[in-house]
Amino acid sequence: MSEPLTALWSARSIAVIGASNSASALGRLPVEFLQRYGYKGTIVPVRPDGADVLGIRSVRNLADAEEPVDLAMILLSADRVPGAVDDCVAAGVPVVIVCSSGFAETGTTGAVAQAELVERARRGGTRLVGPNCIGSVGVTNRQVTSFSPLFSGDRTELVDGPLGFVSQSGALGYGAVSLAYERGLGLGWVVNTGNEADVNAFEVMNALATEPGCEGLLAYVESLDDLDGLRAVASSGLPVAVLKAGRSEAGARAAASHTGALAAGDRVADAALRQLGIARAADVEELLDIGETFAQPRRPAGPRVAVVTTSGGSGILAADAIEQHGLELARLSEETVAVLDEIVPAFGSTANPVDVTATVMSRPDLFDRALSALVDDDGVDIVLACFCVLTGKDVDDVVTGLDGAARRSGKPVLVARTGADHLAPTASRRLRAAGIPAYPTPARAVRAAAALHQVSTRREVDNTAIDSPGPTTATMNPGVPPPAHGAGESELKALLQDAGLAVPTGQLVTSGEDARGAVGHVGGRAVLKAVVPGLTHKTEAGGVLLDIDADTAPEAFEQLASLGGQVLVEELVPPGVEALVGVTASPLGPVLTLGPGGILTELVDDVALRLLPVTTEDVEEMVDQTRLGKLLRGLRGAAPADRAALVESVVRLAAVVESWPAGFSLDLNPVTVLPEGEGVRILDAAYIAPEDA
């Protein structure tokens, strides 16, 4: 096999190391499940006594296997795992799933043992999944290489479908699988990656992305620190949704204690997923709800939703959810409204949400006409049909109408059905067969539609080009080196100036008379600042004196010099809009931060984040995503500020820092944005070198 990880779902022969006949042993279960679910390949139980396992002949050693083994599962106590891994390497097994626990999840000793395990495997070119995991499933191959109790269930069936699901958590992962299968949502591929000592979730997802028939990816992850893996998944072209746990501080701490994964700052995770066009789910139910939309073939061209309902109440709830999730209630064309006017009775509504009333529902031809008008409207990207109590006799007409509308238009059609399933027991199955995702409430349908819209309209991820405005490219100098260790404000500003960024005119002075002269040089009115290493909150410490003239300069100098450092005299920059521009390290690499600066930074906590590199378009989006957009347009009669200059400066800064060694933190706050045409000035700058971070 060119991609060894495909053995996790398409193995032709599987060794079960630690296979057992004992009813209570985990080592029995994969053999039992492979048989029960009809695995067609070869099962090779491995056990020291060579006894049959559930009627299958075992081998004493892996080396005795008669044919090459694609995949080995190890279900032994932790102390016996290293030897088993060596055996797999010796036998040339490409992939081994180590189910055993007792490794990094138990503490330092376990972590060391785990690292050794990986080394043993890698030495022989064997890929290792786990340890501390529950295995994988490939539905087409009827391969259940897992010991999850899910597969013991009397009524459990594998449900095929075009989605791959990867989970770092075993118990929660298979819990989610059981919920998916119960609702009929097919997950054709399931992999639990456990401790991820070698293979991580994103690598598995990338392998799945090349699998024929796989049309969408879902994942549960606790750590998000493999940027390359994440980018590769994002650029696979498949829709992807991730449930990233550890949003809250408490959750992140719990995640750290759980699998030893350090949680990336959640905001960075959020920004990265959004930037890469990956939908983020907040819980298992939402993840599966989104999966329902990936499993149907139609993709929306935009955010405009037409709601058709038989209950005014459902329509209102749908409208509420559409606003909440950033979609739009479609404006229907005059033609559409004219058609609806003929169909909908007076006590309904022909405005979107369209309340066709129960009367229309009792006339399938009318419902079809209404639906056709909506789905054919060029202003509609998504149709949501809301029903309440749906009974068995309604189902045929409803499904036929929805199916036809979806097929003809190629637009996604979703259903919210706020009523008991048993009233129309065939409805779920029939809607699913027609590729119409169905949800119990309008809110859940809309939330899933919003995720589908997000992943369907993502921009191509451009990893290289920095699309800077033309005129400034010539003067851009991305070759500026990082600041020296311990660089102060004035060195930092000089460096930023070298990079073509605007800082106030200024100079360091060493006496009161120098200060007086310098004030003259910068225009007669100045700001004096104490430059003291380690003094980060200058204003609070009385280290900044505003509006100093030549007369007051000497006294101001003495006051600041008494703080124990140098004194910087800078031109007095007139008031403008204050921005915060920062670059900080994260497990996913450097992150650009942009938002309102100065006092507002603390007050509104309103920043946009993007992984570097960024384009001009990214930075424009960041401005609009925060209150900076509003501030720059000019509040309360203020003149518009020089947004273009701010965007250009930020793009420039992002380009400059790209060559700097990872791990630094740079904070420009405030950056004053002057009125249009007058540019920006970086009033304060702070840098923390990687070694001090």
Place this chain on the structure above:
Amino acid sequence: MSEPLTALWSARSIAVIGASNSASALGRLPVEFLQRYGYKGTIVPVRPDGADVLGIRSVRNLADAEEPVDLAMILLSADRVPGAVDDCVAAGVPVVIVCSSGFAETGTTGAVAQAELVERARRGGTRLVGPNCIGSVGVTNRQVTSFSPLFSGDRTELVDGPLGFVSQSGALGYGAVSLAYERGLGLGWVVNTGNEADVNAFEVMNALATEPGCEGLLAYVESLDDLDGLRAVASSGLPVAVLKAGRSEAGARAAASHTGALAAGDRVADAALRQLGIARAADVEELLDIGETFAQPRRPAGPRVAVVTTSGGSGILAADAIEQHGLELARLSEETVAVLDEIVPAFGSTANPVDVTATVMSRPDLFDRALSALVDDDGVDIVLACFCVLTGKDVDDVVTGLDGAARRSGKPVLVARTGADHLAPTASRRLRAAGIPAYPTPARAVRAAAALHQVSTRREVDNTAIDSPGPTTATMNPGVPPPAHGAGESELKALLQDAGLAVPTGQLVTSGEDARGAVGHVGGRAVLKAVVPGLTHKTEAGGVLLDIDADTAPEAFEQLASLGGQVLVEELVPPGVEALVGVTASPLGPVLTLGPGGILTELVDDVALRLLPVTTEDVEEMVDQTRLGKLLRGLRGAAPADRAALVESVVRLAAVVESWPAGFSLDLNPVTVLPEGEGVRILDAAYIAPEDA
């Protein structure tokens, strides 16, 4: 009956006006359903031909009924309804449900017909439910006075339980009922109020609140304009959750077109519900999820949640949700941790969330001990147990342990079970029997727990006392009359000053020389303002000139006078924290608004709302609920501002406006809050009289 509305669920005899034998007629269904579900009282079909209906003797006229009728249902076309209502009045029927549509929901003509209907009913003392509704259910009485298709379902059963459910929407309401019954959640009382021509949802809820055995109330409403009804429900002592649709502007428009209800501003609705201790659900699923917690007898004393889980992943998701919903992850006592340390293996976690691991789950005695330690911890108010794949053989031990812990401690215990139901088919029923609400994900469990916490810890609603700080009560003058129609800024400020509120010293001037003198009177530096009727955005219009001294006063006067109004000279108030204080009209009465003022009002859109009257405690909460709290403490080294003076002024203002006629709008922005001990100054004030609003 002392409360006639109890006939909606406890009628001893029911007339069905428009009863029919035809399979397709709505008039057949209530008769069929009353029979099918075992109604024990008397059914009186009413139809002109006197024919039997489903084997029951009908009467030609209601007057022919042999015994008094407690409740009549009218299922006739709209034109025949008035006559039927007259018949009910004549027969002394205390309550009539008008199911027929064709009234206010169809437009003006229908609204007039509806108003006439109410008049006919009221004239005779008959209460009218509907029109345009689907009826009611009383489970104990086996009374299904409804024509919802839900009750035709082969597998539909009435599920008794301690909750009452009232819905303005019929289709959505009975859809919700079907979902509740399907999950086994008992709704002992169900009423659909439809157009609410006479009886509204809150009146029904109040009747339900006095019903023996009713321990919680759920409602779906589209309009929220009956403050007295709402207050009465809130003070019933029962936990109440409301799904108020029409959150979004689009949703509110849809609500308006739906039942003709004008949506109250959603923020007001939100504030009112919160203030009255009523939980608000965002969709039907959440409403039922909250209902699960009301249906069990235990109430939390606080927000501290202990999470016990067999899956680290579920624990993290629970921790995330706890933070999101404003609950707290409990800090476990040393004793508790010591007990857990003995029980939980190394690869688990004894910190909250407590990951006991599957190993402990296989030893019921250990799981019980862990659970006991958690539930007995004084720092724990709520226990959430998270399971994933739960199989049939686990259920006995799990339920027994949870049940014991809940009973012994009196603390609510909830379960998140993220796995297919069919793997442990008895689990749902057994958990429910033990009073342990169960949810498919940790997030849904936590969301419901947060609502239970909210309704369990509400303050008593105090409708009368204004708890103003002692020293100022003597000088308070709540007898200040409302401003005259068209009152300008200076009249308004004079009036506020009469009420004991601090405004800048100032005077109106009529010439440049007057202005010069006035500047001297107010301290030598002044603000000059144009006072032009209708000019609301003074600053933007160039109508405010700051820092004017005696020399510049005449020129400033001329400039402002040219705007066409009067000129006000005011003392220059030093900079401080700017607040917005407002009182606006709403369908629920006057609403107090408080938040950051000045430029921040536009920028951060951050206000707290409360219905009047308010106490000092309310206003303190409002300050902390917005960024005002942070601003007043002093940002970036600024001195703390005079919070006490702001709170006192707001309480005072709220008391002053209480006697003003409803419908006015008063906007004080900015109110400058000076450093501690220096008070506040109302810099700008605007008033809109009720007749202009």
